[in-house]
Amino acid sequence: MALAEIQTAFSGNPLDRADHLRTDPEIFGDIMGRDDARVVLLAGEGGTSDGRIKAAPGTEARILTGPDGDIAWQKPSKLRFLPVATTIFLGMDDGAPRYGAMLDGKAEDFGDLFEADHAKFRDGRGIAFKLGGPHRCLGMIAQAKSMLLWHESHRFCAKCGHESNLTKAGYERLCPACGASHFPRTDPVVIMLVRAGDRALVGRGKGWPEGHYSALAGYMEPGETMEEAVAREIHEEVGLKTTRVSYKASQP
Numbered sequence: 001m002a003l004a005e006i007q008t009a010f011s012g013n014p015l016d017r018a019d020h021l022r023t024d025p026e027i028f029g030d031i032m033g034r035d036d037a038r039v040v041l042l043a044g045e046g047g048t049s050d051g052r053i054k055a056a057p058g059t060e061a062r063i064l065t066g067p068d069g070d071i072a073w074q075k076p077s078k079l080r081f082l083p084v085a086t087t088i089f090l091g092m093d094d095g096a097p098r099y100g101a102m103l104d105g106k107a108e109d110f111g112d113l114f115e116a117d118h119a120k121f122r123d124g125r126g127i128a129f130k131l132g133g134p135h136r137c138l139g140m141i142a143q144a145k146s147m148l149l150w151h152e153s154h155r156f157c158a159k160c161g162h163e164s165n166l167t168k169a170g171y172e173r174l175c176p177a178c179g180a181s182h183f184p185r186t187d188p189v190v191i192m193l194v195r196a197g198d199r200a201l202v203g204r205g206k207g208w209p210e211g212h213y214s215a216l217a218g219y220m221e222p223g224e225t226m227e228e229a230v231a232r233e234i235h236e237e238v239g240l241k242t243t244r245v246s247y248k249a250s251q252p
């Protein structure tokens with residue numbers, strides 16, 4: 001399967017992640033000060049507007065987007081006037097540096113600041129629905145949100161409890177007390193469509209809007225393959241025995 005043929009939501013990140021720049025001492029200096037540098041702003045999610053359960057602090061974030069749903073990129077100089085919790089380097093977009101910054105506070109506290117630009121903070125799913133299909137900004141949003149939320153929830157060393165420091169432009173946290181390195185984590189999930197003949201089985205969560213259904217999904221566990229996770233989750237959720245599993249694609 002050619003890479004360009006695989007189009008799942010949040011895939012197709014156009015950035016060159018430029019690993020060699022992550023240790024460049026100017027990554028948050030001269031490179032960030034360039035005229036073509038831009039930053040995507042994120043802020044914590046402070047409640048629910050669409051019936052979903054309120055997220056625990058540091059586990060959800062909203063992204064500053066324009067009226068069309070695309071990222072409302074800002075000049076990094078704007079960060080001087082905002083309370084910033086964490087800044088990371090995302091990569092190069094056709095040679096132009098791109099960053100992500102998590103604001104220290106809830107999205108609703110900053111909304112007024114960007115009204116003149118008609119920009120507002122939206123959640124990732126809302127952006128994907130608004131764009132209505134594959135879009136080059138979605139992979140960058142997935143990258144920025146995953147990385148920045150990881151920093152929010154992993155400030156302290158898991159080995160000794162000391163506060164760790166952001167290094168490698170955001171791709172590592174290093175503990176100054178015990179020397180342990182910590183890397184951004186991803187939590188693998190399987191999403192599967194259960195089929196029997198020409199029928200498909202879908203489910204719905206308590207409290208979902210009327211008429212909303214979804215394919216089944218669940219977290220992978222240590223010591224199992226993706227296919228085994230699919231069979232286990234289907235059995236746990238609906239009690240069915242799986243006879244055959246086929247792989248379709250992956251997504252960020």
Ligand SMILES: [Zn+2]
Pocket residue numbers: 157158159160161162175176177178179180
């Ligand atoms: Zn430590």
